[in-house]
Amino acid sequence: MITKDNAVSALTLQNITKRFGSTDVIRGVDLDVAEGEFVVFVGPSGCGKSTLLRIIAGLEDQTSGHVTIAGRNVDVTPPAKRGIAMVFQSYALYPHLTVKGNMGLALKQEGVEKSEIERRIAAAAKMLHLETLLDRRPSELSGGQRQRVAIGRAIVRQPKLFLFDEPLSNLDAALRVNTRIEIANLHRLLGGTMIYVTHDQIEAMTLADKIVVLSAGKIEQVGRPIDLYNKPANLFVAGFIGSPKMNFLTGAAAEKLDATTIGIRPEHIRVVPAGGVWEGKVSHLEKLGSDTFVYVAVEGADMVTVRIVGQADFEVGSTVGLAADEAHIHRFDKDGRAL
Amino acid sequence: MSKARSSVARTGLVHLALGAYTLLALFPIFLVLVNSFKTRAGIFSAPLQLPNAKTFSLIGYETVLKQGDFLGYFQNSLIVTVASIFLVLLFGAMAAFALSEYRFRGNTMMALYLALGIMIPIRLGTVAILQGMVATGLVNTLTALILVYTAQGLPLAVFILSEFMRQVSDDLKNAGRVDGLSEYTIFFRLVLPLVRPAMATVAVFTMIPIWNDLWFPLILAPGEKTKTVTLGAQMFIGQYVTNWNAVLSTLSLAILPVLILYFIFSRQLIRGITAGAVK
Ligand SMILES: Nc1ncnc2c1ncn2[C@@H]1O[C@H](COP(=O)(O)OP(=O)(O)OP(=O)(O)O)[C@@H](O)[C@H]1O
């Protein structure tokens, strides 16, 4: 993280709210983003991630609250003058312009000199391996190439703030991994401040300096990816971060530990011969090769997922014992807050 | 249709139906064209017969070109139609963009108000329109017709175009905003090209009733200088004697310009579809 303590924040949100008609979509969001930070917004579908990003971009007016970018209040500044660049989920390339035209349009609007535009396009094209495609139109590009052009269009502007709205969700799995790495490299290379929206937690965990978990228009927790994984502040974050999901147990098992609910990640449970702390029947197995997920129906609890690194085999229907890693048990009170 | 699902019998039936419809639709035009090249006696003795050596005659066309200023009538019709289409498309598209893109108080009411004209024929307001034109001194001008036809075409244009504009990707428009394009540039350069097929459809739907209209030219612009083709053709239709040769010739000639306009628009229509929006 390239945080400069005495520098102005790249982005500050103060008590942002947004209503559409009578529904509150964003309910009081405060956030501070340091310069050069890679911040990822995650949350379930419809929680307001895109809306928040559009408010930062100026494409949507907040109902109340203030947006400050690089120390300047931009509440009434139009998008083009906020010093931002945005990459959209659907690429949103201009169909009537070539790749070059797409990348250069914003600079032309700003009145940047022609030679400078050429120089920046060439630099971005080199970085994104688009040199041979500069004279094509968007309809003549593949999905991955379109996405790279969209990213190039953002880079050439040299913005104070990059905004990405689920940029990878239209790509297939393999391309997604590649582009994810490319974006990480880009961040290292440019050092720009980036706000990245996704509902894919792998993207969030791998890219972010700081993750912001949103739910129903409110921030649930802000922190480094590993901190969110190790110390989720509440049930929502605990259930949202990590895959497969954390196991939650209530009732007697939880009361024994003075909690209303306890949570254990699948990787922190071991299968032991029958007679462990808990016992249950194996109901399903998923063998991925690198991992094996065992789904065990424990009496008095929901289905418990166990993750075994490597390959393992159990008979469906057989009874097994489960032992939890004591140090990794998360405890939550009756309001769902971590104890 | 996939090969697997289509059988010869089914395609045959489809083509039969389409063929029958085409015949039905083309028959009156065929009749007009054929009879416009016949003598009066030829028209009445055997209306369905093709012109032969005895019945062939260009008398109708000669009458049309000699009597009255038909070139002028054509010009008037063309000016009125083209200008009206242009205004309908321009204002219709702008209104549709505003209704589909911007959230403002009364948006739905405005959309309803604009669409109301689809259900209420503009002819109901003829008396008021005439009074208005008299008051503004626009009687016997092409402007009067253009204004009325623009008003007549707008409701359907707004209705169809706003439906299509809603489908244009928000991301594309927002990308334009982030890149500093004005709302006008976004409208003209990004949105309009993507709804071109809809524009062509609206143009065709607007064009035909305007070109064929007799009512408003008769009431608002019956003067010799502002006559349209349809009105001009009326002078051959008398209360007691009708010069059928001339009427049919005029009608045949009147088909041509619309046909040309239609081809222009339908090419746009096809190009718009095949160019394909980039997602
Ligand atoms: N223009 C609008 N009018 C009314 N409600 C809206 C509008 N835009 C968004 N919403 C509502 O606001 C909520 C948040 O939408 P938003 O697009 O920000 O969700 P999201 O977190 O980006 O979800 P996803 O992951 O599916 O993209 C949704 O419930 C949505 O229905």
Ligand SMILES: [Mg+2]
């Ligand atoms: Mg979204």
